[in-house]
Amino acid sequence: LETVHILDEYRHAIANELARITGLDSQFCFNLVENKFPKDASTGDFSIAVPRMKLPGVPAEIAKDLESKFTVNSTFASVKAAGVFLKFYVSSNYFRDRLLPRVLSQGEKYGHNSVGFGKVSIVEFSSPNIAKPFHVGHLRSTIVGNFIDNIQQANGWTTVTINYLGDWGKQYGLLAVGFNKYGDEAKLAADPIRHLFEVYVKINADATADATVHDEARAYFSKMEDGDKAALGLWRKFVDLSIVKYREIYGRVNVGFDIYSGESQYSATSPATKLVGAKMRELGLLKEDQGAQVIDLNEHKLGVAIIEKRDGGLMYLSRDVAAAIARQKEFKFDNMIYVVGSQQDFHFKQLFKILEMMGVPWAEKCQHVNFGMIKSKDGNMSTRKGTVVFLEDILDNVQESMLDVMKRNEAKYAQIQNPTHVADVIGITAVMVQDMSARRNKDYEFNWDRMLAFEGDTGPYLQYAHTRLCSIERKADFEVPATVDVSQLTEPVALTLLDVIAMYPDIVREVGSSLEPCTIVSYAFRLSHAVSNCIEALYVMNQPQEIASARLALYKAARITLGNALRSLGVIPLERM
Numbered sequence: 001l002e003t004v005h006i007l008d009e010y011r012h013a014i015a016n017e018l019a020r021i022t023g024l025d026s027q028f029c030f031n032l033v034e035n036k037f038p039k040d041a042s043t044g045d046f047s048i049a050v051p052r053m054k055l056p057g058v059p060a061e062i063a064k065d066l067e068s069k070f071t072v073n074s075t076f077a078s079v080k081a082a083g084v085f086l087k088f089y090v091s092s093n094y095f096r097d098r099l100l101p102r103v104l105s106q107g108e109k110y111g112h113n114s115v116g117f118g119k120v121s122i123v124e125f126s127s128p129n130i131a132k133p134f135h136v137g138h139l140r141s142t143i144v145g146n147f148i149d150n151i152q153q154a155n156g157w158t159t160v161t162i163n164y165l166g167d168w169g170k171q172y173g174l175l176a177v178g179f180n181k182y183g184d185e186a187k188l189a190a191d192p193i194r195h196l197f198e199v200y201v202k203i204n205a206d207a208t209a210d211a212t213v214h215d216e217a218r219a220y221f222s223k224m225e226d227g228d229k230a231a232l233g234l235w236r237k238f239v240d241l242s243i244v245k246y247r248e249i250y251g252r253v254n255v256g257f258d259i260y261s262g263e264s265q266y267s268a269t270s271p272a273t274k275l276v277g278a279k280m281r282e283l284g285l286l287k288e289d290q291g292a293q294v295i296d297l298n299e300h301k302l303g304v305a306i307i308e309k310r311d312g313g314l315m316y317l318s319r320d321v322a323a324a325i326a327r328q329k330e331f332k333f334d335n336m337i338y339v340v341g342s343q344q345d346f347h348f349k350q351l352f353k354i355l356e357m358m359g360v361p362w363a364e365k366c367q368h369v370n371f372g373m374i375k376s377k378d379g380n381m382s383t384r385k386g387t388v389v390f391l392e393d394i395l396d397n398v399q400e401s402m403l404d405v406m407k408r409n410e411a412k413y414a415q416i417q418n419p420t421h422v423a424d425v426i427g428i429t430a431v432m433v434q435d436m437s438a439r440r441n442k443d444y445e446f447n448w449d450r451m452l453a454f455e456g457d458t459g460p461y462l463q464y465a466h467t468r469l470c471s472i473e474r475k476a477d478f479e480v481p482a483t484v485d486v487s488q489l490t491e492p493v494a495l496t497l498l499d500v501i502a503m504y505p506d507i508v509r510e511v512g513s514s515l516e517p518c519t520i521v522s523y524a525f526r527l528s529h530a531v532s533n534c535i536e537a538l539y540v541m542n543q544p545q546e547i548a549s550a551r552l553a554l555y556k557a558a559r560i561t562l563g564n565a566l567r568s569l570g571v572i573p574l575e576r577m
């Protein structure tokens with residue numbers, strides 16, 4: 001796959017010329033050029049802070065001197081000294097000629113690169129808890145995690161996606177006790193997630209009133225830990241049925257997992273955890289503290305981590321240590337990403353520190369990709385105490401609201417073939433785009449109206465831009481010819497669109513390391529705005545053939561690029577809406 005990073009080409013062109021003039025190392029100069037596209041590609045510029053070149057003399061004078069010596073070439077139209085800065089203005093014709101054929105031939109691969117070639121990345125995300133509602137934190141993890149999986153693949157990584165279910169611990173003993181009392185097999189089969197939650201709520205209420213219920217739960221869970229067939233059978237049924245239902249719901253948001261795993265794999269008696277326990281003991285990491293086995297992390301300001309409780313039970317943290325070690329053994333990963341909300345920052349700091357103390361050489365390959373909370377004014381999104389919302393409810397809600405919005409345009413609505421499906425996809429796009437519009441670690445407010453609007457920077461707007469491009473291709477009565485004459489594209493709006501299309505590979509690569517979906521989202525908006533400016537001004541129909549071909553090629557390249565950006569976000573690009 002031939003990937004050309006326009007950004008690198010510019011940086012190299014600047015660096016080589018500066019190295020030639022000054023005798024400095026060209027790699028050193030390369031690193032001085034900002035690794036970022038100018039905000040506005042058409043008038044933008046790259047700049048260098050001259051003092052950073054560490055040349056003897058007065059920086060402002062050096063800047064002037066370099067300006068006069070810099071040879072303007074096909075890459076740069078001009079160079080200007082501005083105080084202690086040198087500014088480089090790009091000449092856009094440089095890459096335009098080569099761009100369209102590349103995008104059209106690469107199609108869905110346009111923008112991809114092979115940075116991660118031959119390397120394995122584990123992406124663990126979503127990870128809801130059985131019998132408890134799938135809360136908005138899990139929704140964010142699902143959206144962001146799926147995005148990370150896509151973007152890693154676009155950067156050439158081989159990924160393994162894991163859904164690490166919360167399915168172990170005393171609360172599952174409680175659930176079983178509750179099921180024996182309140183459970184209904186038919187309801188369980190029909191909608192396991194909701195029914196288990198119902199049961200869970202009831203038995204929790206019982207337990208609050210009567211502490212002996214807790215003892216029963218503890219006894220049940222210890223039978224599970226001991227491998228009791230009957231106890232495990234019931235629990236297994238909960239898990240299996242829940243997974244069937246999860247798969248269905250994830251399918252609706254276009255998300256799939258390579259592996260459904262869970263905390264239960266790392267029970268106190270599992271070989272994986274026993275091995276880890278032995279290793280910790282051997283290294284002298286464990287200390288006794290009031291009957292429990294702990295690791296003292298105070299020296300790292302991470303408190304005291306309980307590994308094994310007094311009754312021999314393990315902790316969430318202990319299971320994570322065992323899971324990490326088992327995954328390294330199985331997949332030899334080069335990178336493992338946990339997509340979990342910021343509330344668990346401390347947990348992951350403890351986890352990574354313990355791995356480091358255990359001397360595993362891959363500890364630094366583990367990364368916690370965190371995110372902020374979703375807030376809501378109306379309480380609709382809350383799950384604790386307030387209205388319980390399951391992922392399915394959120395999706396149904398969004399679909400319904402989207403249908404309402406669509407129905408307002410009666411003429412258009414009548415033309416849509418499968419309105420409920422379209423509403424589902426646009427609604428989900430709305431949620432995803434809203435979720436990924438700001439930097440991950442920011443909290444944001446779930447705003448139904450803003451999110452579902454067709455105007456402004458929303459998911460529906462991006463889908464709309466994509467469908468407009470598809471419609472232009474459908475309506476054109478000819479195919480894009482094998483060679484197009486790009487010089488037919490002379491209008492500033494067309495040149496800007498070309499420039500924005502050209503940036504995509506660099507954006508993908510940048511995001512491959514920042515793992516910030518908002519960079520792709522803002523790129524998609526920038527692209528869509530450029531598309532919209534073009535569509536309003538440059539027609540394909542009734543134009544001289546040469547011009548029509550060049551414009552159609554441009555629109556097709558834009559459609560491919562926007563489609564790729566949307567797919568990397570996990571969004572299915574619509575052809576009609």
Ligand code: ARG
Nearest residue numbers: 127128129164165166320340
């Ligand atoms: N099930 C957990 C929860 O809902 C999230 C699991 C995160 N992953 C992990 N490896 N600890 O809070």
